Amino acid sequence: MSKKRESWGSNVGFLLAAIGSAVGLGNIWAFPYKMGRAGGAVYLIIYLILAVLVGVPMMVSELAIGRKTGLGVVGAYHKLSRRFGWIGWLAVLSPLLILGFYTVLGGYCIEYMCLNLANLGFDRHAATGQELFAGMLTNQFGALMFTFLYLILGYLIIKGGIKGGIERFNRVGMPALAIMLVVVIVRSLTLPGAVEGLKFMFLPGYAVSHGYIAENPGFISVLATAGGQMFFSLSLAMGIMVTYGSYLHADEDLLKNSVVVVAADTIVALMAGLAVLPAAIATYGTQAKLNGPSLLFVTLQDVFNTMGAVGPLFGAVFYLLVLVAAVSSSIALTEVLVTFLMDHANLRGKVGDRRKISLWVSAIVLVLATIVSIDGLGSNGLWVPLKEQLSYVQEGVVRYVPFTETWLDFLDCLSEGLMMPLGALLLSFMVSWEIKPETVLHEVGTPMQAAWVQRAYRVCMRVIVPAVMVLVLMGQISDFFGLKWF
């Protein structure tokens, strides 16, 4: 017996959930630094052009495929395509791998939020950011417990369903995130020396001329970085938009929705930059670590430590903000797997039990997350697959490239590095040459009726998206494997 599929309560609810999936750690710890390092305002313009020419068409395509088939990612691709149906499997595997480390990072946010809450009202800081972080990574049991707590939080939301769980969480979470972000921005921008952070972020060439980085990256490398950041940040090629689209009503405007999600994600990334970089640079100048886990868990914790009695308050608000951003992304990733299994049960004439399925998915994620958590970003000497496997000979010397130094690197390399760009490339081939752009255009309907819009969509899917995805793939391979193409 099959059951009527759920749907979003409203278009705004869907939008907030889609924005929630897009806004995540990538916006806070990667975008601002990449922007500063790769040319400031120039990078921003390149990013925006790519977001319009690659991000929007990809998002429209994914939403249309989901809504047309009314199925999660595996079912949707199989239903539409004979040759490319298997890419649905890529799009369920990569969310699982990403969840393996996203969950652990989410657990770290809970731990830091608790640390700051415990110090509320006091001007005390028993340890520096570096000491706290090192202590957290090597306390395997503690980190695992916080990872577990984060997973339970996700489970409680996911089991509530599309409308009663995901939509409900994002309806509160997204506006709250925006308010907290504004609070932190005001604090950050009013610190003495904050303007230096703004210059780093917006002025082309400033990062090099003021000693933050050694040299400007080349144009192709900037394109590849911006492209990679753009599609990770927009949660593309991960089955999320197909999955979320499959719960959308037939009369919603897919084009407008895609533009709103892309715009909101970019605005939040810029706001995150205003929240973190001025504070980090005002306090530590060129010594500040401005990217990745070190930015969040070392530099910024040190910034809060220097703020006196109000420091823990801003710290608690900030880590709660990052936690909300992470949770709204990881519930989207989890929903890809849950929807796939629910559909699978449905297609076999059974009624999928969402609670049970969510529990199973969480249990599988826990296995991966346990390994990542115990590894503690490589602090605990755990064996890591493919560690220093790549070697090459330069000037007669054999060199090893340590491309997966930690379990987080390994999972990230497989998912973000290889599967996501490959999945996006194949999706553009599938739409362009097998199911044809008309399938998507027909599903979107009136908003894409104008001849020039249709022509633009075809050019984007047939030429621009594949070209950018090849560049991104090369860029990711060069980042992860240390190969220099450009």
Ligand code: PFF
């Ligand atoms: N978009 C999220 C971020 O910027 O952190 C991360 C992410 C979530 C990537 C979901 C991919 C994804 F499918």
